[in-house]
Amino acid sequence: MTRAALAILRKDLLVERRTRESVPAMALFSVTVLVLFHFALDRDSLDGALASGVLWVTLLLAAVLGVGRLFASEREEGGMDGILLAPIDRTAVWVAKALALLAYLVVVEVVAVPVFALLLLGPDLVPALPALVVTLVLADVGLAAVGALVAALAAESRARELVATLLFLPLVVPAAVAATAATEPLFAGAQTAAGSGRWLVFLAVYAVLFVLLSVVVLDYLQED
Amino acid sequence: MAVAAAAFAAAGPAQGVSPAVEVRELERSFGERPVLEGVSFDLVAGRTLAVLGANGAGKSTLLRVLAGLLRPHAGSVRVLGAALPEEGWRARARVGLLGHDSGLYRALSPRENLRFHARLHGVGRERVEELIDVVGLGSRSRDPVRELSRGGVQRLAVARAVLHDPPLLLLDEPRSGLDPGAEELVEPLVGRSSGRTRVVVTHDVEGALEECDTALGLLGGRPAFLAPPEALEPAGVRRELYR
Numbered sequence: 001m002t003r004a005a006l007a008i009l010r011k012d013l014l015v016e017r018r019t020r021e022s023v024p025a026m027a028l029f030s031v032t033v034l035v036l037f038h039f040a041l042d043r044d045s046l047d048g049a050l051a052s053g054v055l056w057v058t059l060l061l062a063a064v065l066g067v068g069r070l071f072a073s074e075r076e077e078g079g080m081d082g083i084l085l086a087p088i089d090r091t092a093v094w095v096a097k098a099l100a101l102l103a104y105l106v107v108v109e110v111v112a113v114p115v116f117a118l119l120l121l122g123p124d125l126v127p128a129l130p131a132l133v134v135t136l137v138l139a140d141v142g143l144a145a146v147g148a149l150v151a152a153l154a155a156e157s158r159a160r161e162l163v164a165t166l167l168f169l170p171l172v173v174p175a176a177v178a179a180t181a182a183t184e185p186l187f188a189g190a191q192t193a194a195g196s197g198r199w200l201v202f203l204a205v206y207a208v209l210f211v212l213l214s215v216v217v218l219d220y221l222q223e224d
Numbered sequence: 225m226a227v228a229a230a231a232f233a234a235a236g237p238a239q240g241v242s243p244a245v246e247v248r249e250l251e252r253s254f255g256e257r258p259v260l261e262g263v264s265f266d267l268v269a270g271r272t273l274a275v276l277g278a279n280g281a282g283k284s285t286l287l288r289v290l291a292g293l294l295r296p297h298a299g300s301v302r303v304l305g306a307a308l309p310e311e312g313w314r315a316r317a318r319v320g321l322l323g324h325d326s327g328l329y330r331a332l333s334p335r336e337n338l339r340f341h342a343r344l345h346g347v348g349r350e351r352v353e354e355l356i357d358v359v360g361l362g363s364r365s366r367d368p369v370r371e372l373s374r375g376g377v378q379r380l381a382v383a384r385a386v387l388h389d390p391p392l393l394l395l396d397e398p399r400s401g402l403d404p405g406a407e408e409l410v411e412p413l414v415g416r417s418s419g420r421t422r423v424v425v426t427h428d429v430e431g432a433l434e435e436c437d438t439a440l441g442l443l444g445g446r447p448a449f450l451a452p453p454e455a456l457e458p459a460g461v462r463r464e465l466y467r
Contacts, residue, residue, distance in 0.1 A: 003343065003346075004343070004344055007340060007343035007344055008344075010340075011329065011332070011336075011340045014331075014332060014336065015329055015331050015332065018331035018332070018368070019331045073329055073331075077325065077326070077327070077328060077329055077330060078323065078324070078325025078326060078327045078328075079327050079328070079329060081291070081293060081321060081323055081325070081327055082321075082327040082341055082344075082384065083344065084293060084316070085291060085292075085293070085316045085317070085319060085321055086316075086317065086341070086344035086345055087313075087316065087317035087344075087345065087346070088344055
């Protein structure tokens with residue numbers, strides 16, 4: 001499975017590097033939303049719950065764009081048949097798509113978080129950065145697992161982007177709430193994840209749960 | 225009429241020979257709409273079945289069922305000894321499908337496309353290089369597929385379909401977009417001389433009757449005839465299927 005998953009992941013990253021259809025759109029969307037928040041909230045700086053909420057709403061909506069295009073190259077160019085006819089475990093497809101989405105989210109966050117700190121965040125970002133990175137990584141794994149699952153579910157439907165969004169957003173609400181709660185103390189001046197512990201555990205459990213759930217249901221996803 | 229007289233003459237399997245493809249009373253629907261009904265045939269290894277019919281007759285659906293990409297809703301299908309869909313995993317890797325879509329990534333080069341599929345099938349790079357040369361894409365092997373001509377894309381799609389040397393080929397209009405020179409290039413890969421078992425979907429009635437061992441005509445998803453080509457006349461086939 002590892003060989004196939006890496007082959008598909010490598011192909012996806014290569015296609016994305018050449019076409020630039022997902023990550024730049026996600027990054028530009030994030031920056032635009034942050035600029036809009038900057039002016040709409042009419043405040044020089046944010047902290048605590050509001051800052052955390054703004055960051056996670058922005059990242060969550062950017063993730064929706066990535067989920068919608070996760071199977072785009074297979075859908076638009078008929079590549080899925082070739083993958084399904086290969087002697088590979090179908091779980092490899094989901095693993096590759098989840099890892100691709102994870103990579104997209106990381107790149108978007110590398111762009112969006114500094115912009116957020118520059119435009120909106122009151123407290124200094126640097127001391128909170130290690131704990132924030134832990135929170136981002138745990139949340140990203142959950143978002144990537146759910147995103148790849150719903151993208152696979154929606155891939156063959158006619159209104160696939162709408163279906164993917166309608167499935168994705170309700171499923172990631174618990175992760176978004178936990179990520180927001182885990183980030184709040186970091187943006188309120190705390191420099192460690194001490195106050196975020198139970199929320200980080202929740203994010204880890206959420207990620208593991210959806211990874212397992214995806215593996216269990218995956219064989220049914222790509223059959224007609 | 226030639227078609228009516230020949231209808232279903234070739235439905236039975238050759239005695240003592242195990243067929244590579246066995247289809248019995250196959251049915252397949254999309255929603256409430258039946259697309260295939262009562263389709264039965266045997267195809268002996270190394271032989272060619274031509275599937276003829278108007279647009280929407282169910283030809284491509286039949287190919288996708290045989291490839292294990294669509295489940296049969298009724299009837300039985302055995303491909304290379306594997307019952308579908310239960311044992312589809314056994315057959316899938318031994319099938320080469322050349323479908324409507326090329327299945328190629330336009331942003332990638334011919335070499336990158338073939339290497340990707342080679343990794344999935346566990347095929348070595350030498351085979352990739354060999355096929356690039358055979359289909360005459362050596363000088364374009366680094367260009368993105370979107371810059372190739374239609375014929376170039378079709379040649380590459382043929383190379384992708386036979387990359388893992390499958391014993392069974394499922395071909396949907398394999399010569400589409402190919403000039404006579406390109407047809408010669410791909411003949412050893414997907415033509416009669418390849419020696420592979422082939423199911424060929426085409427609108428080229430004369431060409432199909434020349435190169436097949438059995439012809440299956442589909443009319444509205446139902447078999448109109450199943451006969452050896454000697455028993456069929458192109459004009460009669462056209463009247464029967466494209467009226």
